Amino acid sequence: MSCVIAGGGPAGAVLALLLARAGVEVTLLEKHGDFLRDFRGDTIHPSTLQVLDELGLAAEFEKIPHRKAYGLTMVSDAGDIRLASLRDLPGGFGYIAFVPQWDFLTLVTSAAATYPTFHLKMNAEAHDLIREDGAVRGLRYRDGDGEHEIRADLTIAADGRHSTLRQRAGLVPQDLRAPMDVVWFRLPRQADDREDTFLRISDGHMMVAINRETYWQLAYLIPKGGFDVLVRGGIEALREPVARLLPWLGDRVGQIRGYEDVSVLTVALNRLRRWHRPGFLCIGDAAHAMSPVFGVGINLAVQDAVAAANLLAGPLRSGAPIPESTLHRLQRRRLFPTLVTQAAQRLVQNRVIRPALSRRFNPSRLPRDLTRIPVIKRLTARFIGLGIRPEHVEVPSVRS
Template sequence: MRCVIAGGGPAGAMLALLLARAGVEVTLLEKHADFLRDFRGDTIHPSTLRVLDEIGLAEAFHRIPHRKAYGLTLVTDTGASRLADLRGLRGGYDYIAFVPQWDFLNLLTAEAAKYPSFRLLMNAEANGLIRDGGTVRGLRYHDKDGEHELRADLTVAADGRGSTLRVAAGLAPVEMGAPMDVVWFRMPREDGDPGETFLRVSTGRLLVAINRETYWQLGYVIPKGGAERLRAAGIEELRHHVGRLLPFLAERVTLLGSFDDVSVLTVALNRLRRWYRPGFLCIGDAAHAMSPVFGVGINLAVQDAVATANLVLKHGPSAVAAVQRRRMFPTVVTQFAQRVAQKRLIAPALEGSLRLTRVPELARIPVINRLTRTFIGNGVRPEHVASR
């Protein structure tokens, strides 16, 4: 069997590795020259850590510089509240590992390169499908040398939420909407700063603060489509709000010189009704764009890849429908939880209608904490590698 995968993100790289380990002839296309792009999803949850363990990469992964988070903390104007504690989660891993996504992708593709059936093409962008009747038989791509064709028994679109191949296959996602976008930027971290990653909520304002050891990765949440309004108000406006939310950064925010120092993530929440055509399959963001709520995007993508490898190695390319049947339920449930959080917390916070006087310590309520840590840590229907 020959497989070609468009997109060298978490879904594509993990699937390519799993297939190559099993001796499948697999080509992975990545449209960029490297994986080095900032402010991409990089929260590796226990479900993904277990997959890495199952394929013998856990030790190598943990040698990559990373930061462990054992819970989720919400900080309001009245104080901090522990919403979830991952300690005690079964399966050997009870923390979220924050690691740059490019390091994660380099790890996966370097391991895949050890297998002779694997090929990685960088600077190669897929732009069309090869069809034989109603069946997809490969893809077309271009690189610095021009246009090329790659024929395959299975063609996988893992090329993200703007998937070119998804469009070529005539598949369109159903949009569920999101009330926010996110402005990402960095601030230096100093001794005496808080130690944990946390969510800061105030009336009309919301910000995510991720501890990166030497710096803070900050995500300032803005109303959907509000980036232009923020730019029009000037960089001083952003500095002011960040300083009000995080007083310990009040003097450092002047390091934000201009909007060239920030990156805007346009948040999308959608999914395909149908993920496949004969000989063709969408996985990861190409099948379902996830909101950043709960930080589960990478992990859903990896779970898609594991399920795809398990089913394709057992049943062949015809298993594309079975992949959707297996992965649609966890996608629907996870997106439902994200929509609830967007409706009940994020939208009211941005509108200024949310009143948080005292948030209960949900992590201290055993039943709620077990449900929360299981959902965040393991996800819905976690996958395990069948081919060792």
């Protein structure tokens, strides 16, 4: 086996597709039996839409039910503040697509399955590494039939921010700290509700409201570690601020019956100082967990996958040994976007979120429409939509 990837999220799935498309023998392990899990935000940004277009999947993606957001708005007690517009971005995708991540992953893995060198194992949980002569030579995994091994020239950990394989490799991320956690839940949407997806901010409270056509997907921000305090206040401690922030949902908050109807995202912001060992590489959340600020986590993971395929597909296909210096080249290429993005996330966390949750942020000082300032309009659109150093598919398909 040339390559084995642990983790069927965006980073692992896209990398597996790109490698199989290039003729590399690749096995993708996913520990669950399907992709139907609560992925919360599920934002596909223009950088990822461009990658799908380069792979010939844009038309198939467009068939998936989704909602397009062409800009970002903050709703304060004093009125709306327009933060960004993506309509003028180059590349033909001037919007963010809100699509269930299981649909995105199904699209990617179905495309990968059309290549004979792609192998997908579901219900297969990677739990250890195979080491020989000071290098990683594959992994061990469990499924319904017991314990198994896969030997490979390169083993990739794309198994998320709690990566088991990263731990087995002795790689420990640097904690950059986040001041908040997020309580996610849903409420029905009515035809006369507002149309857009937006950030609601008020004295001591913040919430993101995502229009999912038939329902609102809501993210209520709480101070880090504050969920137990919220629960001790009873379900009214959640219902009351939701109704106050969004009065037009006041007649629906009773449908949050209890805390069993919500899920909690413990926000993590971290990154590895070293992403690799001989024969082993971390990408996506396994290399750098992102804050939900800007909603760019999925897209940064996809960019990691594209860069990895561009650099590694040729050596993997030829069977040539991959020196650790090559893996370090990938880390150097993707570290700069990670550093800049996390720095911007920390800036928002420290200058907006932390003060807002402690009643020290006054949005009335902001202009009503930031998109009227040309420099800010261009920079925010490119940063949110395309990110830092967007990657493009360079490895040709074996079918070509």
